[in-house]
Amino acid sequence: MPSAGCLQRFQSYLPAGSQRVLCFHDMTSAGGIDRHALTARIDRLLAGGDLTTDSPEAGLGNPHYRELLKTRALESLATTRTYVSRTTIAAIVVSTALMIVSAVVLIACVCQVTLPFPTSQLPLMRANTAAGFLLAAGSLLLRCLTARPQQAIRFIAQVLAVLLLLFAGAALWQEAFHNAAWLEIFLAALAPQPGLHNPSGLHPMVAIGFILCGLALLLLDRRSKKESHLAEYLAISLIFLSAIPLLGYLYNVAAMTQMVYATSIPGLSAIAFLLFGIALLMSRPHRRLMAIITRHAPGGQMLRRSLPQMLVLLVALHWLADWGARHGFYDRTSVPPLLTLIDGVLVLFIFWRTAGKVDREYGARLQSAAELAEATALLIAVSDNTNDPIFVKDHQGRLIFANPAYLRQLGLTWQEAKHRSSGELFACEEDAVRIDRDDARIMSGGVSETLEQTVQLPGDIATFQTTKAPWFDQHRRVMGVVGIATDISERKRAEDSLRQRELELERTIAQRTALLRELANHMETIREEEKRAIARELHDNMGASLTALSMHLEGVYKILPENEHWQQRQAQMQTLLSSLVATTRRIQVELRPNTLELFGLKAAILEQLEDFGRRTEIVCKSSLPDEDITVDHKIEIAVYRMLQEILNNVSKHAQATQVDLILDIDEDRLALTVRDNGVGMSQQRFENTTTHGLRGLHERATYLGGKVRFGGGEGKGTTVVIELPVLEQAPADGPKA
Incomplete structure (x- = not known):
């Protein structure tokens, strides 16, 4: 965008053919056209090519030169109107x-x-x-x-x-x-x-x-x-x-x-x-x-400076010459040559002085022209040698400047692209409408923007990162829009390829995660089956053996002597046998919760809480749904095992005196909340994945598509929330024992 200083230096560079644009003294008066009318006329002359100039910038339709012409004409108009x-x-x-x-x-x-x-x-x-x-x-x-x-x-x-x-x-x-x-x-x-x-x-x-x-x-x-x-x-x-x-x-x-x-x-x-x-x-x-x-103009300036001086000096010197002749300082015959000498010296002095002023002004204009030419050459060098398209449009969206890179992208010459609208430059109508809409928004907002624009070019579809800014004149009026674009098509293709690979990787990870989840579910099923088999063996073999041993010991008790020593031995054997039976029954229940299989999750949770409270003397309170809970057997087993792990952690580490349990279930979600009033844990402990208990809770919930959240803090107790998706009721594998 040309600066105000550059825009003020164009009138001196106008060739003779274009002087008619600036000869507006017959147009500007109290009753003549105003500044806006003159601006419109200059715009029509410049846009229509009616302005004759020998400048290469004007021949190329350079917008800087055109704005230079118009601004210098308007400034000259303002000065003339002052006079x-x-x-x-x-x-x-x-x-x-x-x-x-x-x-x-x-x-x-x-x-x-x-x-x-x-x-x-x-x-x-x-x-x-x-x-x-x-x-x-x-x-x-x-x-x-x-x-x-x-x-x-x-x-x-x-x-x-x-x-x-x-x-x-x-x-x-x-x-x-x-x-x-x-x-x-x-x-x-x-x-x-x-x-x-x-x-x-x-x-x-x-x-x-x-x-x-x-x-x-x-x-x-x-x-x-x-x-x-x-x-x-x-x-x-x-x-x-x-x-x-x-x-x-x-x-x-x-x-x-x-x-x-x-x-x-x-x-x-x-x-x-x-x-x-x-x-x-x-x-x-x-x-x-x-x-x-x-x-x-130079003629007017010369007349204003020289004419009054010349008239006053001529009259004064002629009067002095006549006065000298009347008073006898010299003869009347000496007056004509004396006046000729005086007039010649006076004219020579005035015109020489005026020529010196004109030379100084001309030198200043040449200096300004050299500075402008240097700035223009630098601008043209930058514009022509860059690979980034640079363009300028007027307020009507017509192209008034384009560097060679922009013309190469369009596949047009400057004569073919000059003064064309977006609809005439781009084959796709949607691209042209979008570009014009962005240009109008930038010109109305007065703020530059950086946009990504994908357009259909003659060779291929290309994506550009374009920075557009409104083009202001020296009076802050919007003249159009200036833009510089960078071709990012290769980068966008690389980004699209990377994005596609990321999507493929995500699909692969999702597939592998689903396989791992199925494998984990299968392993969990096998583990439950093994526990069920071990519990069955304990019940069938170990239980029968312990019953037979108890019956045999009853026969042995009868033949033992009645003395005190043998009576103590008998009591010890009975106690040991009862403890062995109770331990076997507890292991059997933990391996195969009969209440869960016979009466469902709700009854199993209540039985587990009662057994936990009896063993640890911790008060347990529960809030369960009134209706029966019908979920997939895998969910029941998972909730039961996770509750076992939570209660085990409470008994070992929480030092709690009370445990509250809430079970909520709706159409697609089951939520189990367990809260204690113990010493609690820090956030670092919650995030520690090396702890087997916490990691086991996460793994079980993740395998089933759910999640586990921990809350609380040190001295505030611990809250564990388990959320699992509700699966449809699966058919039983066999008859329940």
Whole structure:
């Protein structure tokens, strides 16, 4: 994006063919087009290729160069409008001053008031002359006060101009036919004292000057067929006419002050005509002649700097030369060569000085051009030699800049891609709509974004990581969007391949986990079958043997002697045999819980809690469902074994006095919660996978698709929550014992 400093340096580089874009002095005025209209015109010229330039950047349609052109034109417009407004204000000031002076002179003439001016040196204007200037200055002031006068104001100004023409025409008629001056009769009637008489007569050249003033005022805003303004030429004629008596007064030449008439033109009237002619020109500074001076261009700058100096110095030096001749410092014959020498030196000095200023400005412009060329060359080198596509679009989404990498991606030349929209650049309509939507969002939001965009290119589908930013001008208005893209197609393909492999790995892990779970379930089933077989062997063989041994011992007890020693031996054998029977029965129950197989999970849990409380003297409380629990036998065995492990850990490590058990079951989930009030465990102990008891709980729950959660803390007891999915009731493997 071009900087504000770069954008301010384009007007100097405009070739001759494009100067018509900047010749907007005839377009900019109080009633002309505004800044936005000029901007729109420049945009149309640039976009349509109607702007002729020899610059290679312009030939390529470089957006930086185009913005440079437009910004420099707008800046020149702003400077010119400043000069225009100042010139118009000066015209208003001059007109106001003339009205005040004319009113003072007219009142003084009517009231016979002597003004404090040396009339011998500067003859005053008469009453009729003051009235004429009052009409002329009033009309011009009305035309200058408003940018676009209303119809009523314009009509009043034209009426005053017509009155001025009638007044001047009547004065010439009076002079030609020697009739009484009607204005003098009217002023005499207004005199405060009867008999007072105002000076009579109006100089014919003054009347002609008023006619020129009236015609210029009437034709002030009218153009001829050749687009020229007659009012300008009338104002210049008035200035030259007023300069003749002024030079006469300056050089004491009576013929020039009288101008083929018996009396001299009042000096104040000549000055007033000179000022009024200048005010006429300044009132419309945008017109052709004055625009040359007010325009922000080398010609206008040179005229503003040199013309006033040259005129003042010429008049001053000529007067000094004449004054020296009149006072006898040198002969009159020496005046012409002396004036020639003075004029030559003066012109040489002024033009040499002006040429020096122009050279300095030209050098500054060359330096700016060199800096801009260096910056442009660096930008072009970066743009052309990078493999990342770079592009610029205007606010309508049309491509106005693209580097070679972007054009290679599109498979187009710059002439084919220039000023094309996204719909014309991309084959897929969905891609174009998505790109335009992103561009519009970025331009409206005013914030840059980094996007991933996949588009259909002529060769293949490509994915780009694109950073887009709004393109602002120096007034922070959004001009379009600037973007730079990086082709990440290979990386996206690698990511997609890696993602596919991750999915395959996850499926493989899931399959292996399912196999391991089936294997674990199978091993658990085999282990339960072995326990059931061992319990059956204990019941059938060991139980029968112990029963037979007890019966044989009963026969032995009968033949033992009755002494005390043998009686003690008998009691010991009976106790040992009872303990052996009880141990065998407990091992048999632990290996094969008959209550679980005969009466279900609910009864088995209650029996286990009662046996645990009887053995450990720990208070056990339970909350079980009211209805019967019907779940798969594998779930029943798992819950029973996990409860065994939890109660075993409580008896060994918890140092608890109470255990609470809650069993919840719904359609698809079974939850067992066991909570004690013991010493608890730390979080590190919960996460320790080397503990066989905790690891066994996790493994059992994981095999069945469930999970185990631990809660509590040191000194807060321990809570174990087991959640298992409810499986459908499986058919029994055989008849229950």
